[in-house]
Amino acid sequence: xxxxxxxxxxxxxxxxxxxxxxxxxxxxxxxxxxxxxxxxxxxxxxxxxxxxxxxxxxxxxxxxxxxxxxxxxxxxxxxxxxxxxxxxxxxxxxxxxxxxxxxxxxxxxxxxxxxxxxxxxxxxxxxxxxxxxxxxxxxxxxxxxxxxxxxxxxxxxxxxxxxxxxxxxxxxxxxxxxxxxxxxxxxxxxxxxxxxxxxxxxxxxxxxxxxxxxxxxxxxxxxxxxxxxxxxxxxxxxxxxxxxxxxxxxxxxxxxxxxxxxxxxxxxxxxxxxxxxxxxxxxxxxxxxxxxxxxxxxxxxxxxxxxxxxxxxxxxxxxxxxxxxxxxxxxxxxxxxxxxxxxxxxxxxxxxxxxxxxxxxxxxxxxxxxxxxxxxxxxxxxxxxxxxxxxxxxxxxxxxxxxxxxxxxxxxxxxxxxxxxxxxxxxxxxxxxxxxxxxxxxxxx
Numbered sequence: 001x002x003x004x005x006x007x008x009x010x011x012x013x014x015x016x017x018x019x020x021x022x023x024x025x026x027x028x029x030x031x032x033x034x035x036x037x038x039x040x041x042x043x044x045x046x047x048x049x050x051x052x053x054x055x056x057x058x059x060x061x062x063x064x065x066x067x068x069x070x071x072x073x074x075x076x077x078x079x080x081x082x083x084x085x086x087x088x089x090x091x092x093x094x095x096x097x098x099x100x101x102x103x104x105x106x107x108x109x110x111x112x113x114x115x116x117x118x119x120x121x122x123x124x125x126x127x128x129x130x131x132x133x134x135x136x137x138x139x140x141x142x143x144x145x146x147x148x149x150x151x152x153x154x155x156x157x158x159x160x161x162x163x164x165x166x167x168x169x170x171x172x173x174x175x176x177x178x179x180x181x182x183x184x185x186x187x188x189x190x191x192x193x194x195x196x197x198x199x200x201x202x203x204x205x206x207x208x209x210x211x212x213x214x215x216x217x218x219x220x221x222x223x224x225x226x227x228x229x230x231x232x233x234x235x236x237x238x239x240x241x242x243x244x245x246x247x248x249x250x251x252x253x254x255x256x257x258x259x260x261x262x263x264x265x266x267x268x269x270x271x272x273x274x275x276x277x278x279x280x281x282x283x284x285x286x287x288x289x290x291x292x293x294x295x296x297x298x299x300x301x302x303x304x305x306x307x308x309x310x311x312x313x314x315x316x317x318x319x320x321x322x323x324x325x326x327x328x329x330x331x332x333x334x335x336x337x338x339x340x341x342x343x344x345x346x347x348x349x350x351x352x353x354x355x356x357x358x359x360x361x362x363x364x365x366x367x368x369x370x371x372x373x374x375x376x377x378x379x380x381x382x383x384x385x386x387x388x389x390x391x392x393x394x395x396x397x398x399x400x401x402x403x404x405x406x407x408x409x410x411x412x413x414x415x416x417x418x419x420x421x422x423x424x425x426x427x428x429x430x431x432x433x434x435x436x437x438x439x440x441x442x443x444x445x
Contacts, residue, residue, distance in 0.1 A: 002224055005032035013042040017049045022057050022285040022377045028231045031283050035224050035275070043275060050281040050307035057285050059382045060416070061357040061389035062349050063310040064342070067116045067150075067292075068103050069319045070095050070134060072331055074120030076189030078175070079261045080217065080253060082333050083120045085189060087258030091330040093319040094125045097137035104138045106322045110314065110342050111396045113145040113358045116171065118317075118333075121152035121190060128158035132165035139166050145360040145442065148213075152190065153200035159207035168363045169246050170204045171213035172197065177229030178221040181265075185220055201237060201245075210369025211246035212237070213290070218276065219253030219264030227276055231283050242370035247288040247310065248280050254294045254334040270299055274306055281307030286376035293338040297348075300338055304352060313345040343405055346396070350412050357389035358396055361444035384445050387429045390416055391443045394436045410437075 008016065016030065026034065034046065071094035074083040082090060095103065100117075107115060117134065119126045131151055138144050148169040149162060159170065176182050179194055186192045201212045214233055216226040230248060238244050252273060253264035268276070273295070280289050291300055291308045293315040300311055316322050318331035329335075340348075349356045361384065362372060375381045390413045397409035417433070420426045425445060432443040 001029060001032045001228055002036075005029065005036045007037040008033050008039075008042060010039055010042060013037060013039070014045060017042075017045050020049055020053065020282055022053065022379065025285050026279070026283040028228055028235060028283070031231055031279050032224075032228055034279065035227065043278070046278050046282065047274070047306040050278040051305055053281055053285050054289075054307045054309055056379060057376050057382060058309055059355075059385045059389070060353065061355045061359070061385045062304060062308075063114075063288060063357050063359070064112070064313050064345065064349075065114045065116060065148075065310065066107050066110075066112050066312055066342075067118050067315055067317065068100065068107065069317055069321070069333065070100055070117055070119040070131075071122065071126050072120050072319055072333065073122040073125045074189070075123055076121055076191040077187055078189075078191060079185050079187070080220070080256060080259055082256035082258050082331075084259065089258045089330060091328065093331055094122075095134075095319050097133045099320060100134045101137050101141045103320065103322050104142045104144050108142050108144055111358060111399060112342070113392065114148065114168075114360050115144060115146075116148045116150055116169075116312075118150045119152075126151070128154055128161050131162050131167075135162070135165040135167060143441070146363045150213075153197050154203070156203045156207045159204050159209065163208040167209070169211040169213050170209040171247065171249070172200050172204075173215040173217060173249065173251070174198060174229075174233070175217045176220040177216060177226055177233070181221040201233075202240070205237070205241045205243070205369075210243065211363070211372070213247035213249060214245045215247075215249035215251060215290075217251050217253060218268045218273070219266055221266055223266065223268045223272060223276065227279055230280070234284050234287070238373075243373045244284050244286050246368070246372065247290050248284060249290040249292065250277055250280065250308075251292055251294050254337070256334040257329045257332055273299065274303060277303045277307050286373045286381075293336045294334065295337055297338045297340060301348060301352060304349070304354060311345070314340070314342040343400070343402055347405060347408065350408055355386075355389045355412065355416055356393055356396070356409075357385070358392040359385070359388040359444065361388045365444075383423070383425070386416065386419060387423075387425055387432075388444050390429075391432055391436055394433060395441060395443070398437060398439065
């Protein structure tokens with residue numbers, strides 16, 4: 001597809017971009033042609049279109065979440081990862097369900113309501129039964145509202161077990177879709193099986209996961225090939241199951257302690273990274289485009305203006321790192337670039353004119369899978385995103401220790417309420433909002 005993709009002329013590109021909407025997205029070949037186009041004016045227009053597309057689907061809300069690493073024990077030998085089996089300098093840690101609960105409680109006090117549980121692939125330490133035990137323990141012992149899972153590919157039966165334990169999104173990155181590069185980067189371990197990993201979503205969705213997350217680790221191979229492969233993967237899920245991936249993550253290679261790969265074989269510049277975010281938004285309008293703390297703060301703020309809709313905040317990539325309160329390089333999966341705490345991220349999102357959202361309602365109201373995709377494309381998810389973002393922001397503000405941040409957050413919520421004038425949800429929203437201000441929790445639509 002790359003070889004056959006000719007660059008767009010400016011006039012043709014402007015015409016195409018003007019025609020786009022949540023119902024008229026970029027198809028992969030058009031994305032390939034846009035990737036081949038170097039005209040800055042075309043990309044400036046595409047960036048504006050991506051922002052408009054994001055706001056048509058989700059409004060001004062930006063979802064905040066945190067990863068909770070459960071284990072860095074792993075039987076794989078991925079050359080780019082600090083968890084790799086042959087990293088003899090790594091400090092190996094697997095949290096007990098009780099220790100995972102302690103981490104979740106720490107994050108709950110910071111205001112998080114959704115977490116992404118992340119674990120290495122170990123034949124005995126991180127089995128699906130262990131993940132299920134952790135899920136049930138956190139739900140039982142905390143008020144955490146949704147837990148997503150980033151774990152190794154599993155059988156349908158194992159995936160069903162994890163889903164029944166309460167997992168929301170099931171996330172697996174192919175890392176690289178280029179078979180030869182994949183083989184070189186994954187020399188041993190279960191992860192060396194390219195096809196088993198590539199087909200994991202074709203087991204996850206039949207196992208009950210309406211929402212799945214995909215992505216490529218940018219920098220291992222030509223980013224253009226990887227981006228188009230991610231888009232083709234997304235198209236496959238739509239064709240086979242009627243749903244796009246719920247999230248598409250945009251991670252770039254970061255150096256890891258004890259990894260033999262000190263730099264990306266195919267570096268991706270900040271400008272190229274921004275174009276990737278734009279393409280994902282224009283091609284899969286309903287997806288949450290996720291940018292993690294791998295990226296520098298300034299870049300993470302810029303991509304909010306061009307289509308990103310979810311960001312992690314205050315992340316640690318070592319098991320137990322939150323409660324311990326210090327960085328342990330020897331236990332991390334990779335180096336984090338944006339180390340700002342949750343409070344600062346909330347303040348910066350507000351300053352940019354967006355609404356920090358800690359909402360979890362769609363997972364619990366069963367707006368998932370093809371239902372979510374259809375509602376997002378039709379513009380109906382946005383009707384819920386605004387009130388739910390405001391209710392979760394108000395709940396965060398009431399509990400905030402920083403009085404200034406509390407007032408800033410509540411002022412933003414009250415101002416954004418004006419956007420609901422005429423909505424049939426407004427009377428009930430006002431009731432729920434008042435309840436939250438009085439100390440009520442977990443109000444949503």
